[in-house]
Amino acid sequence: MTLWAGRVGAGLDPAVWEFLRADDAELLPYDVAGTRIHARRLCEAGLLTEAELSEVEQLLETIEAADPEDEDVHSAIERQLGELGRKIHAGRSRNDQVAAALRLYVGDACADADAAIIAFASALLDRADTEAETPMPGYTHLQRAQPVTVGHHLLAWVEMLERDRSRFAFAAAHSLPSPLGAGALAGSTLPLPQPAGGMRNSLDAVADRDFAVDYVYACAALFVHLSRIAEELCLWASSEFGFARLPEEAATGSSMMPQKLNPDVAELARGKAGTAIGRLTGLLATIKGLPLAYDRDLQEDKQAVFGARRDVHGALAALTVLVRGLELDRGRLAAAASDPQLRATDAAEALVREGVPFRDAHEQVAAQVRAGTFEPPADALPRPTPGPSDVRAAVTAARTRLLSK
Ligand code: ARG
Numbered sequence: 001m002t003l004w005a006g007r008v009g010a011g012l013d014p015a016v017w018e019f020l021r022a023d024d025a026e027l028l029p030y031d032v033a034g035t036r037i038h039a040r041r042l043c044e045a046g047l048l049t050e051a052e053l054s055e056v057e058q059l060l061e062t063i064e065a066a067d068p069e070d071e072d073v074h075s076a077i078e079r080q081l082g083e084l085g086r087k088i089h090a091g092r093s094r095n096d097q098v099a100a101a102l103r104l105y106v107g108d109a110c111a112d113a114d115a116a117i118i119a120f121a122s123a124l125l126d127r128a129d130t131e132a133e134t135p136m137p138g139y140t141h142l143q144r145a146q147p148v149t150v151g152h153h154l155l156a157w158v159e160m161l162e163r164d165r166s167r168f169a170f171a172a173a174h175s176l177p178s179p180l181g182a183g184a185l186a187g188s189t190l191p192l193p194q195p196a197g198g199m200r201n202s203l204d205a206v207a208d209r210d211f212a213v214d215y216v217y218a219c220a221a222l223f224v225h226l227s228r229i230a231e232e233l234c235l236w237a238s239s240e241f242g243f244a245r246l247p248e249e250a251a252t253g254s255s256m257m258p259q260k261l262n263p264d265v266a267e268l269a270r271g272k273a274g275t276a277i278g279r280l281t282g283l284l285a286t287i288k289g290l291p292l293a294y295d296r297d298l299q300e301d302k303q304a305v306f307g308a309r310r311d312v313h314g315a316l317a318a319l320t321v322l323v324r325g326l327e328l329d330r331g332r333l334a335a336a337a338s339d340p341q342l343r344a345t346d347a348a349e350a351l352v353r354e355g356v357p358f359r360d361a362h363e364q365v366a367a368q369v370r371a372g373t374f375e376p377p378a379d380a381l382p383r384p385t386p387g388p389s390d391v392r393a394a395v396t397a398a399r400t401r402l403l404s405k
Contacts, residue, residue: 002071003078003089022072022299025065026306030108031073031101032060038092038180041192047090056084072299074098091192093184095206095294102301103175106215109309110172113218114165116316118402121161123323125395125402128154132391134330135337135384136243146345147337147384150328151391158398160225165405167218174214179205185293203293212301213283219308220273220280226315227273230266233322237263242332247325250318265322269315276311279304343376343383344369350380 002012012020036057043053059081066076074094078085131150138148178195181187182205199205236243246261254260283304286297344365351361368374386394 001069001079003075003094020071020296021068022302024073024299024302027098027101027105027302028063028065028073028076030104031077031097032063033104034097034100034180035077035088036060037100037178037195038097039088041180041195042088042090045091045190045192047190047192048084048087052084052087056081056088059084072098073101091183091188091190092180093182093206093294095184096179096182098298099179099182099206099208102209102305103177103179103211106175106211106305107172109215109305109312110168110175110218112309113168113222113312113316116313116320117161117165117168117222120316120320120323121158121398121402123320124154124158124161125399127323127326128152128158129392129395131328132395133388134328134333136333137336137339137342138384144336144339144342147342149384149386149388149391150333151388151395152384152386155391155394155398157225157229160228161222162398162401164218164222164225167221168215169405171211171214171218175211179208182206206294207290207292207298209283209287209298209301212305213280213287216276216280216283216304216308219312220276222312223269223273223276223315226319227270229319230263230270233266233326234263234270237261237266243329243336245327245329247322247327249325250322265318269319272311272315276308279308337384340376341369341374343380344374346380346383347374347377350377353379 002008011017039048039053039056039060042048043050048056060077063077063080066073070076070079072094074097078088081088128151131154134150135147136150136153137144138146138153176197178198181192181194181198182202185203185206187202199208233244235241237246246263248261250265252262252264254262283301286300286304290297347368348358348361348365351364352358356364365374
């Protein structure tokens with residue numbers, strides 16, 4: 001039985017029903033929470049008695065998943081509230097209801113993402129601390145460039161993740177204002193109290209999905225970072241680089257080739273970045289051109305948000321295991337970092353300290369490199385920079401930031 005059965009005579013064609021039904025089971029606990037808030041508003045307005053409110057609150061503890069007769073979770077909740085369900089929808093519409101539930105969902109999803117990022121970043125910081133002295137080549141253009149330490153490299157990944165945290169914090173803040181009271185689009189004539197910190201404009205309240213875009217964008221940006229990290233893990237674990245061995249608890253074998261140990265975790269994280277970007281473009285395209293206020297197109301917003309939350313959780317949890325167990329080959333890393341050509345810039349800078357213009361110094365060193373006679377000069381300053389104590393200090397500072405907000 002639909003919530004709007006009173007309006008349409010004959011039942012819907014089954015194909016139409018199947019098409020319209022929302023795939024929104026994940027929203028159920030959040031819609032229960034929103035319904036609890038609305039029930040209190042009804043009670044404050046004298047439209048539910050205290051006894052009815054406490055009965056509603058008890059029934060809300062027992063709400064089960066929608067069944068095939070329910071159009072969406074909102075219908076499922078109203079049905080399961082029985083006789084009180086017939087009162088609960090006074091002064092609200094599914095339009096402000098679904099917006100409220102999705103806002104609560106996104107707030108939780110942002111908190112989850114933040115916790116998972118902290119766990120992953122903490123694993124990276126632990127590794128950065130132990131590898132504060134481990135030299136490795138730093139790259140540009142995927143060509144060896146200058147020596148750095150593994151610790152410094154891992155700290156770069158942590159920087160990306162810290163920016164991700166600020167994007168989730170932004171999305172969480174924008175999910176906060178409540179749309180309740182907006183009703184279908186223009187409020188209600190009932191004397192319901194407006195929620196504190198509620199949205200100012202009722203049309204915007206039911207039409208706005210910017211907070212969902214912000215969340216899905218934060219997920220896409222995070223996944224772009226994870227894909228870059230994942231790509232480097234794949235490179236490091238290749239025989240060609242030979243910098244790392246994958247931990248068996250986070251590696252896969254081949255169904256055919258018995259010798260293989262494959263970086264499927266990193267590859268799948270990299271692959272899911274494509275899906276994450278697709279969710280963002282999909283959600284933006286869904287919203288584009290929609291007239292105010294609510295349109296059923298908006299039912300599609302949930303797929304982007306649910307999928308993003310699932311993948312963020314899955315990828316961060318698996319990558320955390322991988323990073324914690326990654327075995328670095330310090331010998332290979334040190335050998336690669338001690339390639340004398342990685343000191344060519346330092347040699348040019350030694351000449352600059354003696355007063356040679358940098359371009360002349362560059363040309364002199366380049367000529368030595370081309371002739372195969374280049375050797376780092378004794379007066380070149382020590383590398384890698386930043387040195388181990390700087391890396392350790394940066395780890396400590398990053399740990400403090402991670403724990404302080
Ligand atoms: N299932 C709908 C959604 O997800 C709920 C709102 C339906 N509102 C309406 N006026 N048909 O958006």
